Amino acid sequence: MNHLGFELEKIKIASFDFTCCEGCQLQLANRESNLPDFLALLDIRNFREISSERLDDYDIALVEGSITRSDEIKRLKSIREKAKVLVAFGACACFGGVNVLKNKFPQEETIRTVYKDKLVETMPAAKISDFVTVDYSIPGCPVSKKEVEEVVVGLVTRSLVTLPKYPVCVECKQRLNTCLFDLGEVCLGPISRAGCDAVCPSGKTPCLGCRGPADGINYASFTELVRDKGLSLEEMREKLAFYNGFEDYLSHEG
């Protein structure tokens, strides 16, 4: 590819899934209107949802899902060894995601509920950075295809790629939404990372923080806000725990 006199290379990419719904990877094959342009930037080496090729040489590995079995740790580590850049792809890989909800229950109980008497090996669900070094994170449940496109274009053109540092409120106000706190809801918008175009609050569904905390959030003031509005702190904690993105804040609270 020639671009303004510079020779650009396709990025050698592979996509892997661990404990997840594979919905984030599916986003890669979404938005058919510009899919050919998107795929033209990629040299897909290993990605079971869209290609039968299984090649081991790749520069960038997208990793979706959380880690819940010991064999997953081994597989993740071998991907890390091969990849120049490893990207935590989606809320499960970045924070552990909804899978972490099971950690609240005794392990035997969770196995019995799902598999009855079948013997299944499992361990508490964890984010991938608990086991390997993560170079970049693209959060979300699912990831935003538009943001993935920007990241890919940034990697191909070697230009700066950043996620918004500010919270969802900015995008929510830009869409002229009614603040869900005014409607009596606990919304994590004031402390969650933007970049989703406030899709949930725009549909009157409170933000659950699938993109994790924004930079430099004011957790104390947020808690105060929930209390001040007479809303449930219990509900707030439940929402904070939903994708496990606010693990650090919840654990400090004790």
Added chain:
Amino acid sequence: MIYKVISKPEFRAFVDALVRANTSYGPRQVDTDRHGDPIYQFMPVSSADDIAFDYTVTTSSAKHLLMPFRGELSRFNFSDSDWKQQVNYETQPIVLIGLRPCDISAINILDEVMLKGPYPSPYYLARRKNTFIIGMDHLPLPDCFCKSMNRHTVNHGFSLFCSDIGDRYYLSINSAKAFSCLKEFQLDDPTDEDNCRLIERRKLIKHSFETNIEVSGLPVFLDIEFDSPIWQKWGEKCLSCGSCAMVCPTCYCYSVEEQFDLDLKGSTRESHLYSCNLVDFAQVAGGHNFRPRSGDRLKYRYYHHYRGFAANDNQQICVGCNRCGRTCLANINPKDVINDLRLERESCLTCVSTSPDKA
């Protein structure tokens, strides 16, 4: 300015005709809050029936209709080793209905900022010149403080302004376009009684303000209080969520972002309205952040609104609509912050000195 009076049904017919023929925005009820009160926003309207003429206040200002939250500045098209830039200033004419005096004042301030400087914005100019504004007066809400900012009346910046004098509107017609649009409707010259009613209405509005902020001398005061602990105290409450700047009618700061097309054959440069409260507002290349503390960022927002322009341009850019105060989830509002700042200094014992000795 030409003054006329129009019956309310006739005014409604005029607005209806105008709205049906043009892309128009007016106050609409979009929700009901948890206390049962209506929530309004300036939204697209296509007939007079869509417009809440008796609305109280919109949550967000009309700013984004002149300065979009995200606006294209230019397009670039690439060839093998060259590129072409395309800039498009063309814009569709719009009608804005129901703006309050403070909202129109805010647009007048944006005019100063965007058009009177050494580099006038052609994007803003195009939109502004193609905007037809119908202003409407209203009785202030308990927390409106536009009178303190001297923005409760406005005498320019609109096409047409309506004062409610009971069964009729007293019209101040400020543009030839507005006058010719009104020609097809039944207008009367104001009678003595109409004039009296207008004066009464203005008096009523003036005396209905419940919130007053002492802003005289505030620029100097802010200079003195630059290192006041007040800023960190309010900063500790601030969520740095930028909501205040988004709803503000005069916050105009924006970032410029560029994005390649996915086929790499072109790119777009956009302006994105930003807020000085956001964590990376003062972060520069290399990563250094000049204002990492939320208290510092909050302080600079107040300085921009109440000091900077007062010192440079003899006017404060806050118009006193208190949209920021109503929107702030952390209960930060100009009245409390400014009063706190004054109180802090006035209760300072070292400042209370006896009169100088005459001897």
